[in-house]
Amino acid sequence: MTSVGAVGGALSTDAIVVAQSGGDVTRPTFFEIGYVGKAIFYMLAAVAILIFLHGVYERFARYAQGSDDRRERLANLPGRLVDAVTIVGSNRYQFDRDLTAGVMHAFIMWGFLTLLIGTTILGIDMDLYRPLTGESFWTGDFYLAYSFVLDAMGLLFVVGVGMALYKRYWRRSERLWGKHTGLEDDLFVWTLFVLGVGGYLLEGVGIVGRGFPDHESISFVGYFLAIGFDAAGLSASGAQTVYPAVWWLHSLHALAFVAAVPYAKPFHMLSSFANVVARDENAGSRLPGVPADLDATNAESLDDFTWKELLDQDACTKCGRCSSVCPAKASGRPLDPRDVILDLKSYRESLDAGETEEKPIIADGGASVIDSETMESCMSCMACMDACPVEIEHLNSFTRMNRQLTDQGDVDPNVQDVFQDVMQKGNTFGDPQRERADWADPLEIEPTDARKEEVEYLWYVGDYPSFDERNKKVARSLAKLFEAADIEWGILFDDEKYDGNDVRRIGEEFLYLELAGHHVETFAECEFEKIVCTDPHSYNTMKNEYPEVDFEEFADDPMMPFDYDEHWNAEGEIDVFHWSQVVEELVEEGRLGLSGDELDYTVTYHDPCHLGRYNDEYEAPRELVRATGCELHEMPRNRDNSFCCGGGGGGLWMEFDEEPKPSEERLREALEDTDAGEAVEKFVVACPMCMTMYEDGRKTGGYEDEIEIVDVAELLVEAVTGNEPDELGEN
Numbered sequence: 001m002t003s004v005g006a007v008g009g010a011l012s013t014d015a016i017v018v019a020q021s022g023g024d025v026t027r028p029t030f031f032e033i034g035y036v037g038k039a040i041f042y043m044l045a046a047v048a049i050l051i052f053l054h055g056v057y058e059r060f061a062r063y064a065q066g067s068d069d070r071r072e073r074l075a076n077l078p079g080r081l082v083d084a085v086t087i088v089g090s091n092r093y094q095f096d097r098d099l100t101a102g103v104m105h106a107f108i109m110w111g112f113l114t115l116l117i118g119t120t121i122l123g124i125d126m127d128l129y130r131p132l133t134g135e136s137f138w139t140g141d142f143y144l145a146y147s148f149v150l151d152a153m154g155l156l157f158v159v160g161v162g163m164a165l166y167k168r169y170w171r172r173s174e175r176l177w178g179k180h181t182g183l184e185d186d187l188f189v190w191t192l193f194v195l196g197v198g199g200y201l202l203e204g205v206g207i208v209g210r211g212f213p214d215h216e217s218i219s220f221v222g223y224f225l226a227i228g229f230d231a232a233g234l235s236a237s238g239a240q241t242v243y244p245a246v247w248w249l250h251s252l253h254a255l256a257f258v259a260a261v262p263y264a265k266p267f268h269m270l271s272s273f274a275n276v277v278a279r280d281e282n283a284g285s286r287l288p289g290v291p292a293d294l295d296a297t298n299a300e301s302l303d304d305f306t307w308k309e310l311l312d313q314d315a316c317t318k319c320g321r322c323s324s325v326c327p328a329k330a331s332g333r334p335l336d337p338r339d340v341i342l343d344l345k346s347y348r349e350s351l352d353a354g355e356t357e358e359k360p361i362i363a364d365g366g367a368s369v370i371d372s373e374t375m376e377s378c379m380s381c382m383a384c385m386d387a388c389p390v391e392i393e394h395l396n397s398f399t400r401m402n403r404q405l406t407d408q409g410d411v412d413p414n415v416q417d418v419f420q421d422v423m424q425k426g427n428t429f430g431d432p433q434r435e436r437a438d439w440a441d442p443l444e445i446e447p448t449d450a451r452k453e454e455v456e457y458l459w460y461v462g463d464y465p466s467f468d469e470r471n472k473k474v475a476r477s478l479a480k481l482f483e484a485a486d487i488e489w490g491i492l493f494d495d496e497k498y499d500g501n502d503v504r505r506i507g508e509e510f511l512y513l514e515l516a517g518h519h520v521e522t523f524a525e526c527e528f529e530k531i532v533c534t535d536p537h538s539y540n541t542m543k544n545e546y547p548e549v550d551f552e553e554f555a556d557d558p559m560m561p562f563d564y565d566e567h568w569n570a571e572g573e574i575d576v577f578h579w580s581q582v583v584e585e586l587v588e589e590g591r592l593g594l595s596g597d598e599l600d601y602t603v604t605y606h607d608p609c610h611l612g613r614y615n616d617e618y619e620a621p622r623e624l625v626r627a628t629g630c631e632l633h634e635m636p637r638n639r640d641n642s643f644c645c646g647g648g649g650g651g652l653w654m655e656f657d658e659e660p661k662p663s664e665e666r667l668r669e670a671l672e673d674t675d676a677g678e679a680v681e682k683f684v685v686a687c688p689m690c691m692t693m694y695e696d697g698r699k700t701g702g703y704e705d706e707i708e709i710v711d712v713a714e715l716l717v718e719a720v721t722g723n724e725p726d727e728l729g730e731n
Contacts, residue, residue, distance in 0.1 A: 024139050024140070025139055025140050025141075025143055025144060025215045026136065026138055026139040026140075026143050027138075027143075027206075029122075029126060031206060031209070031210070031243065031247075032209070032240055032243045032244050032247075033244060033247060037244070037248075041251060044251075044252070044255050045255060047259075048255040048256070048258045048259040049258065051259040052258050052259055052261055052262060054262075055259075055261070055262025055263050055267075056261075056262045056270065058262070059262055059267065059271070059314065062310065062348075062352070063307040063310050063311055064307060065303065065307075065310075066302075066303065066305050066306050066307035066308075066309065066310045067303065067304055067305065067306050067307070068306065068307075069288070069306040069307060069308045070288045070289060070306075071280050071288060071308075073278040073280070073308055074277075074278065077277075080277045080278075081277060083276075084273060084276040084277040087276055088109075088272075088273055088276055091105055091106045091109065093388070093389035093390075094106065094389050096387070096389070097321070097325075097387065097641060098321075100163070100167070101167070101319075103160075103163070104160050104163040104164055104167070105160070106160070107156040107157060107159055107160025107163070108157060108160035108161055108164065108192070109160075110153065110156065111153045111154060111155075111156040111157025111158075111160060111196075112157055114149065114150065114153035114154075114157075115150060115153065115154055115157065118146065118149075118150045121138075121146070122138060125137055125138040126138075143215075144215060144218050147216075147218045147219045148218045148219070148220070151203075151218075151219045151220055151221050151222060152220075154196065154199060154200065154221070155221050157192075157196050158193070158196040158197060158200070161189065161192045161193045161196055162193070164189050164192075165189060165190075165193060168185075168189065173320075174320075174324075175319070175320030175321065175323055175324040176318070176319070176320055177320075178318065178320060178323065178336065178338060178339060179336075179339055180318060180338070180339065180342040180343075180346065181318060184264045184265045185265060185318060187264070187265075188264065188265040188266055191253070191257055194253065195250075195253060195254060195257065198246075198249070198250045198253065199250065200221050200222055200225055201225065201246065201250075202243075202246050202247060202250050203219060203221070203222030203225070203226075204222045204223075204224075204225030204226040204228070204229055205226075205229065205234070205239050205242065205243050205246055206222075206239070206243060207219070207222055207223055207225075207226035208226045208229050208230055208234055208235075208236060208239040209236055209239035209240040209243050210236075211236050212226065212230075265317070265318075267314060268314070268315060268316070268317045268390070271311060271314040271315045272315045272317065272389075272390040274311060274315070275308075275311055275312060275315035275390050275391050275392065276390060276391050278308055278311065279391040279393070280393065282544060283385065283391075283393040283395065283396060284380075284382045284385050284393065284395045284396075284613075284614065285382075285540055285544045285545075285614040285615060286544040286545050286548050287395065287396065287399050287504060287505070287545065288306075288396060288399075289509070289548065289549060289550070290403070290509050290510075291553075292553045292554050292557065297404075297407075298400050298401075298403040298404040298407060299361045299362060299400045299401045299403070299404035300360075300361065300404065301358065301361065302344070302347070302348050302351065302361070304361075304400070305344075305397065305400065306396075308393070308396075309393075309396060309397050309400070310348070312341060312392045312393060312394075312396075312397065313341055313342070313344055313345035313348065314345065315390045315391075315392055316338065316341050316342055316345065316390070316392060317389075317390065318338065318342065319389065320338055321387040321388060321389065322337040322338050322383075322384035322385075322387050322388055322392070322394065323336050323337060323338045323339075323384075324387070325383040325384065325386075325387045325641070326383060326384055327379055327381060327383065327643055327644040327646065327662045327665075328377040328378060328379055328662075330643075330662070330665070331646070331656070331658040331659075331660065331661065331662050331665070332658050332659060333377035333656060333658055334371065334373050334374050334377055335374050335375075335377035335378055337384035337394050340370060340374060340375075340394070340397070340398070341392060341394065341397070343369055343370060344361075344369060344370070344397070347359075347369045361401060361404060362375060362401040362404055362405060362410075363405075363408065363410060364405075364408075364410035370401060372405050372410050375398060375401050375402050375405065376412055376415075376506075376650070376654060377656070378398050378649050379609075379644045379646060379647070379648040379649045379651050379662070380395060380398075380502070380505040380609075380648045380649030381609040381613065381644035381648050381649070382395060382609060382613045382614060383609075383613065383643075383644065385613075386613050386640055395505070399504075399505060399507065402505070402506050402507030403507040403509055404507070405507055406506075406507035406508055406509075407507075411506075411507070412650070412653075412654050414653050414654050414655065415506060415650050415653055415654060417430075417653075418503070418650075418653045419503065419508055419511060422497075422498050422503060422511060422515070423511060426494075426497040426498065427463050427466070427467060427497065427498050428463050428498050428653070429463060429467040429468075431467050433494040433497075434494050435467070436461075436466050436467075436493060436494050436496055437461075437466070437491060437493045437494070438466075439461070439465060439466055439467075439472040439475045439476065440475070440476065440479060442476065443476055443479060443480070445479055445480075445483055447459075447479070447489075447490060447491045447493075448488070448489065448490035448491070449490060449491070449493060450490030450491060450492055450526045450528060451492060451493070451495060451522070451525065451526055453490060453527075454527035454528065455488045455489055455490035455527070455528050455529075456487055456488040456489065456528065456529050456530065457482070457487060457488065457489040457490075457528065457529070457530050457531070457532045457582070458489075458490060458491075458492070458523070458526060458528035458530070458531050458532070459482075459489045459490065459491050459531075459532050459533075459534075460491075460492070460496060460499065460531060460532070460533045460534070460538050460542065461475055461491055461496060461534055462499065462533065462534045462535040462537075462538050462688060463498050463499075463535075463688075464535065464688035464689060464691070464692060465478075465534045465535070465688050466496075468688065468692060470691060470692065470695055471688040471691055471692065473714065474534070474688065474691065474711040474713050474714060475534060477711065477713040477714045477716070477717040478534060478579055478583075478713045478717075480717050480720070480721065481583055481586075481592065481713060481716055481717055481720065484591075484592055484593075484720050484721075485583070485586040485591040485592055486591065487586070489532070490528070492522060492526075495522050496519075496522075497515055497518055497519065498515060499515065499519070499533075499535070499537065499538040499541050499542065500512040500515035500516055500541060501537040501538065501540055501541035501545075501610070502537060502648065502649065502650055502652075503515075503650075504541070504545070505648070505649050505650070506649060506650040510559070510560075513549065513554055513560060514559075514560055514561060514562070516541075516545070516546050516549055516551075517549075517551055517554070517555075517560055517561070517562030517564055518561070518562055519542075519546070520546060520549075520551065520562075520564050520568035520569075521562045521563065521564040523568070523574075524564065524568075528574075529574075529575075530574065530575045530576070530577060530582075531574060531575070531576045531577065532576075532577045532578075532579050532582050533576070533577070533578055533579065534579055534688060535610075535687060535688050535689065536578055536608045536609075536610035536611035536614070536615070536686070536687045537610045537648075537687070537689065539576060539577070539578040539610070539611070539615070540610045540611075540614050540615060542576050543576040543615070544614075544615075546568055546569065547567065547568060547569045547570050547572070549567070549568070550567060551564045551565055551566060551567070551568065552565040552566065552567075578611055578615075578617060578620070578686075579713070580611075580617070580620040580621045580624055580686055580712060581617065581620045583624060583713075583716065584620040584623050584624055587623070587624060587627050592716070592720050593720065594627050594628065594716075594719055594720065596626070596627055596628075596629055597629040598628055598629050598718075598719035598720075598722075599628045599629045599630050599715065599718060599719050600629060600630070600631070601630045601631070601681050601682050601715075602630070602631045602633065602676050602679050602680055602681050602682075603625060603630045603631065603632055603633070603680065603681065603682040603683070603684050603710075603715075604632070604633050604634065604635055604670045604674050604676070604680050604682075604683060604684065605621060605622060605625055605632060605634070605638075605684045605685075605686075605712075606635070606642065606645070606666065606670075606683065606684065606685050606686075606690060606694070607621075607638060607639055607640075607642035608642075608645075608685065608686055608687035608689075608690050609642065609644050609648055610648070610687065611686060611687065612639060612640060612642055613640055613642070618639045618640075621684075621686045621712050624712050624715075624716055625684055625712060625715060627716070627719070628715050628716060628718070628719035629719065630682075630684075630715060631676075633674045633675050633676040633680060634674065634675075635666075635669050635670055635673060635674050636669065636673050636674075637669065643662065643665065643666050643669070644662055645662060645663050645666065645685075645687075645689065645690045645693035645694060645697075646661060646662030646663050646693050646697075647689040647690065647692065647693040648689070651693075652689055652692060652693065660701065661696075661697055661700060661701070662693075662697075663693045663694050663696060663697025663698075663700075663701070664697045664700060664701035664703075666694070666697070667683065667694065667697055667698060667701055667703050667707060668701070670683050670707065671703070671706060671707060678706070680707060681707065681708065682707065682708045682709075682710045682715070683707050683708065683709050683710070684710055684711070684712055684715065685709065685710070685711055685712070686711065686712045691709060691711060694709045695709050
């Protein structure tokens, strides 16, 4: 068998049939077709290829109409191409969380590519090598190896497509179905199946018609079918009679597929690869900035979206992996990440076809493409992006629309109150900044003022450890650990403001810039070696986003109360850490005096999104939990598959009518789905927002008597001092 489902399928050796010639081990092409048929085929193949090329050109010309992307998407293009080939070729992301789907896709892709390569080889032999040399290399041992490999890989292709049909129609995998599932999805998978099976049927009929040449037994699938046809009564003369009809049906099917690739779902074979080439490896953890130009818009129209965001829309294969892991969707919120991307695509295609009038991209109710409640539901957990096998950067498009909502004033009232508190008070609680360091009052320790004294670690405490009563205990625990390890640390007192990470993700870009500018200006006036953050959200934005801001672009803006006009930490000269990374190193050095058997609790650990998926830090908190002697049991959804607490993306500040809450579902998982089950005593977190959400979920979900929420720092301080966090005070 040779290719029938590839772009080169128009020249396939099943469509360009063969016969034994002069005793050579080969197949002469165009068996029973004739010169007229051959000429017609080449003409149709040329038309199909021209239609294909025109469609591809139109697609990429449309991307060029998108706005410029502020990332260097095509820098080091050769390296990007090599990486993309490695990622796509290995099917690395396809195997993630779904082994069956990974095997299925690998069979289809590698079967398809092998058939395409085989078709290309035959085309080179027929249309270049033979006319130039008068000979053919498609003979003898090469032909035998060629035939065996293509028959074997073609079989994998058919098996893979069969698996896809089984998942879609018999098992009816829920994630494959949605509001955008339609006829083109059915046509795509059935076209591939008919092409694959049709190629083998054609091969089998050809073998019968050529009298079962001995060497054709190497084409084991086609030969097996030929034996079946012979047993069913198909004679050599009968096969020669029906062969041209079967050949033309198969060839026209293949040519139609080639021509249709740029105009329907098969285009993802190209757009997905292009999307992987243009990916930003740090997408999500660093959001694209906005220009200082006050006339710039965010999402008033599709033209505001960058070319990469338009490419994202075409790269979507409707696989539903993003939908299946979205905690907002699982909680009943009106968000399906796949639908948002495809709604934008559908609107774009309707506009381009002149089938609809322009309407708002996003608004609070009304006839917009995306409703504001949909974007408000997003937790910015990055689960959708992590699950996507084709590197769609959902958060970039989502943030663009959130910025548009902010521009329009269509913001949740609770979030608007938070914006006001941050603008007026410098923190999300609306408390006086002079009280920012009051969390340390119960301690004997007097925090060093990093504005006045040189320290090794500048500790950015954060809003919740500074003002929330429950999280103040975590801050005090961490202070005790720093003191026990004898490290030099200091804080900014009332010069510390909210870090800005989450207000940025819900659209308040200029407030974020104001906060970032204030902090880097303050950092520049202090003497320290490293920054350590309590909150993974603070850690993320200071590590990944503050260095990205071109403060000079905004320094002259009278609305920006800072004079800093450089890139801060552009070369990474200042290390930024989450506290667990710092303390893990201290434990390894023996500076906390732990022996590893101080505590005997049975616990489970929850990966914060901003520490795990955002920054790939999974092991430091786990090593610290183990260092206390606790018995750690993993929840089924852990590490990069962790389930969000519901607090990210402004969720901490909004009210949702959902059942169950993400925090309640996660606590249920801890008690019911871990190996230890109800024996789990403590639910361990490493994020102040997670602490707040799970303490709330423990109450609303009825888990107050079943499990305790603790921070890793609280476990450590109990192991080090023998005192529980509630007992920390003056000593």
